[in-house]
Amino acid sequence: MVRRPVQPEGDGAPDPGGPVAPSEGVQPRRRVWMHPVVRVVPLVIGLAVAVPLLAGRRAELSQATTTLQHLRPAWLGAAIAIELASLGAYVVLQRRLLVAGGVVVPLAPLAGITLAGNAIQNSLPAGPAWSAVFAFRQFRRLGVDPVLAGWTMVTVSIVSSICLVAVAVIGLGLAASVASSFDLTGVIVVVAVGAVAVVIALRYVLHSGRALTLATRAVHLCQRVTGRPKGDARNVVLQAADRLGAVRPARGDWAVAVCCGLANWLLDAGALALAFLAVRAAVPWRGLLLTYGTAQLASNLPITPGGLGVVEGSLSIGLVLYGGAEQSTVAAVLLYRIVSFWTLLPLGWASWLGLHWRARRRPAPVGSRP
Numbered sequence: 293m294v295r296r297p298v299q300p301e302g303d304g305a306p307d308p309g310g311p312v313a314p315s316e317g318v319q320p321r322r323r324v325w326m327h328p329v330v331r332v333v334p335l336v337i338g339l340a341v342a343v344p345l346l347a348g349r350r351a352e353l354s355q356a357t358t359t360l361q362h363l364r365p366a367w368l369g370a371a372i373a374i375e376l377a378s379l380g381a382y383v384v385l386q387r388r389l390l391v392a393g394g395v396v397v398p399l400a401p402l403a404g405i406t407l408a409g410n411a412i413q414n415s416l417p418a419g420p421a422w423s424a425v426f427a428f429r430q431f432r433r434l435g436v437d438p439v440l441a442g443w444t445m446v447t448v449s450i451v452s453s454i455c456l457v458a459v460a461v462i463g464l465g466l467a468a469s470v471a472s473s474f475d476l477t478g479v480i481v482v483v484a485v486g487a488v489a490v491v492i493a494l495r496y497v498l499h500s501g502r503a504l505t506l507a508t509r510a511v512h513l514c515q516r517v518t519g520r521p522k523g524d525a526r527n528v529v530l531q532a533a534d535r536l537g538a539v540r541p542a543r544g545d546w547a548v549a550v551c552c553g554l555a556n557w558l559l560d561a562g563a564l565a566l567a568f569l570a571v572r573a574a575v576p577w578r579g580l581l582l583t584y585g586t587a588q589l590a591s592n593l594p595i596t597p598g599g600l601g602v603v604e605g606s607l608s609i610g611l612v613l614y615g616g617a618e619q620s621t622v623a624a625v626l627l628y629r630i631v632s633f634w635t636l637l638p639l640g641w642a643s644w645l646g647l648h649w650r651a652r653r654r655p656a657p658v659g660s661r662p
Contacts, residue, residue, distance in 0.1 A: 360571065360623050367570035371563045371631050378559035379636075382406060385552035386448055390431075392541035393440040397431075404643040405430045411640025414598030414633065426644075433651060443539055447549075455553030459561065460585025467579045467614065557588070560632060564607070567628040571620055579614025583607060604629055 383402045390397050405427055413423035424445065431441035512525040541549070561584045568575040576583075587606035591599025607625045612618050 360627060362572065363627070364570050364572060367566050368627070368631075371566035371570060371628070372635070374559050374566060375563040375631050375636075378556050378563065379403070379406060381552045381555035381559060382452070385451065385549055385556065386444060388545055388548050388552065389444045389447055389541065390436060390440070392545040393436075393444065393539045395434075395436050395440060397434050397436065401430075401434055401647075404647055407636065407640040408644035408647055409640070411637050411644060414600075414637060415641075419598070430647060440539060451549050451553045452556065455550065456557050456585060456588055458554065459557045459581055460589065463579070463581030463583070463585050467582045557585075560584075563631055564624070564628045567624040567631065568616075568620070570627060571623045573617060573620030573624055576611050576614045576616040576621075579611060583610030583614060586610065598633060600633075603633075 380403070383399060383406050386406070387397060387399060387402055408430075409423040409427050412426055413419035416422050427445060428438075428441050431444070432438060436444070508526045511521065514520065515522075515525060561581060564584060565575045565577075565580060584607070587603050587610065588599075590606050591603045593599075593602065604625055607628075608622050611621045611625070616624075
């Protein structure tokens with residue numbers, strides 16, 4: 293499922309959440325012929341990579357399919373419930389940071405945006421970029437000003453990423469001896485140090501004297517390329533800086549955000565554990581968090597939409613190495629992906645349709661000041 297929204301590209305970017313009226317007198321050129329190419333080519337490339345891999349694992353997949361025919365419905369229901377709770381934790385994370393910025397947004401629209409963004413990210417080529425544009429536009433329709441919307445998306449992404457690294461580090465501590473034999477210790481340590489370095493670098497840049505100059509140049513370049521944002525570049529940056537200065541989350545806000553970020557990942561990992569119980573298999577507890585964390589980190593690489601094939605392969609190989617039976621592990625991973633990936637796609641696109649319809653029927657913002 294989708295988390296970690298990336299930095300928005302601005303108001304001038306295309307909107308997968310619904311049509312936006314162009315400026316008066318401006319008729320954007322539409323290259324209709326490019327849409328089928330952009331959609332089909334990455335799909336063909338993905339199939340060219342995935343099909344040979346799956347063909348080489350036909351025996352395991354056949355056995356896993358047989359295992360899935362003997363599921364325990366109670367454990368499957370628990371896995372679905374805990375996956376929805378994971379989604380809820382991510383929604384609360386976003387809402388808490390928006391409230392810290394002075395805007396109260398109802399949970400229901402945020403849940404719809406999260407589901408729809410997940411479907412966009414996991415279905416379309418360049419999905420994370422489209423998902424970010426979609427979320428940014430939807431926040432604006434909810435009454436969130438552009439600076440707060442962008443700040444919230446970036447902050448949620450950073451908090452979620454740090455929490456994922458923390459989950460992997462916890463897993464490393466639980467399976468240190470085995471992880472060392474698989475040369476995973478160095479990888480996790482490097483990723484953890486890199487995450488801390490990014491946070492320190494961002495803090496330094498935001499408080500340095502050169503930040504204003506660099507931001508002004510960036511806005512000026514964006515204006516020359518896209519024509520937006522309107523106005524003097526320096527004034528735009530100063531106004532944004534003033535707005536960001538007003539966003540001061542309290543320690544309690546950060547504590548809730550971190551707890552929600554950890555809950556998001558740990559509950560999702562819990563759905564993986566329950567998938568083992570649903571297929572009547574023992575859970576490889578010792579390597580579960582480490583394998584889960586490394587697989588989710590690997591899924592961030594722009595190889596396939598939603599980490600399709602990457603997550604399944606990483607989880608299956610890692611959990612088998614940690615003692616899971618091959619047939620039951622493949623079955624459990626497939627069931628987990630059905631619950632956390634495939635089931636959420638139709639729900640997400642249904643949410644996208646609902647938001648699209650609502651934007652046409654009632655475009656007024658629903659956000660409010662606390």
